[in-house]
Amino acid sequence: MTTYKLTYFNITGLGEPIRYLLSYGGIKFEDQRVSFEEWPALKPKMPLGQMPVLEIDGKQYNQSKAIMRFLGKKFNLYGSDDYEALEIDAAADSADDMRQAISSYHWEEDAEHKKKMKDGAFKKMAFLLDxxxxxxxxxxxxxxxGKLSWADILYAALCDYLCNILGYNVNKDHVELKKLVDKVAATPNIKAYLDKRPKTQM
Incomplete structure (x- = not known):
């Protein structure tokens, strides 16, 4: 039997879309959640010194969106032809652009630079949400x-992260996006994961 192990911080972030996808596909996986204190010792053992990393039968695979595309294909969430796959990739990239803008701002440690980044980050998020x-x-x-794809699942999981770090529902003024996130969260296997999900730091 194939074994799966996902290694990531105990946050939502880039690991959560993979957790959602694995759960959606009914895959039992070891959910290794690494503390920030543990990370320096583990970092040299990771490809490119980054997480998330998905191990399948002991072999490590890295790069979050590559992993998501792999799982999207595996669970028939990648469209019926190459053009549909292209549209799904574009939607996923747009969702991730929003995550990158806000995440870069949130994690910036230089107070002066962070202040300068704020306006651009929130303008980009507002534009992409619209x-x-x-x-x-x-x-x-x-x-x-008109059908569920891995981009929808990515979007829902990234919203979980953005809502956590910003302290409010980023979809509060976007009814269709809120309904989409609710639909993804109500998918039976994802709902089962969320019902038992460990408490995350963010």
Whole structure:
């Protein structure tokens, strides 16, 4: 039997979309949550010194979106043709652009630089939220072609992270996106994961 182990911090972040996808696919996996104190000792053992890392039968695989695309294909969440896959990739990149803008701002340690970053980060998030809202409205409640894809699951999981670090629901003014996130969270296997998810730092 194939074994799966995901190694990431005890936060949502880039690990949570993978946890959602594994759960959606009904895959039992070891969810290794690393503390910030443990990370320096573990870092040299990780490909490129980064997490998340997914081990499949002991072999390590890195790069979060590469892992998500792999799981998206495995669980038939990657569209019915290459053009649909292209649309899904584009939607996923847009969602991740939003995460990167806010995350870079949030984790910036230089107070002066952080102050300068704030306006741009929040403008980018607002712009992308509006565009993604339009996209979901046009596509029957999903990001691409009226059906669930790995980009929808990525978006829902990243919103979980952004809501945690910002302290409010980023979809509060975007009804279609909020409904999308609720649909993903209500998917039976993801709901089961969320019901028993360990308390995360953010």
């Amino acid at each position: 565009k993604l809202e339009e996209q979901v409205k046009k596509n029957g409640g999903y990001l691409v072609r």
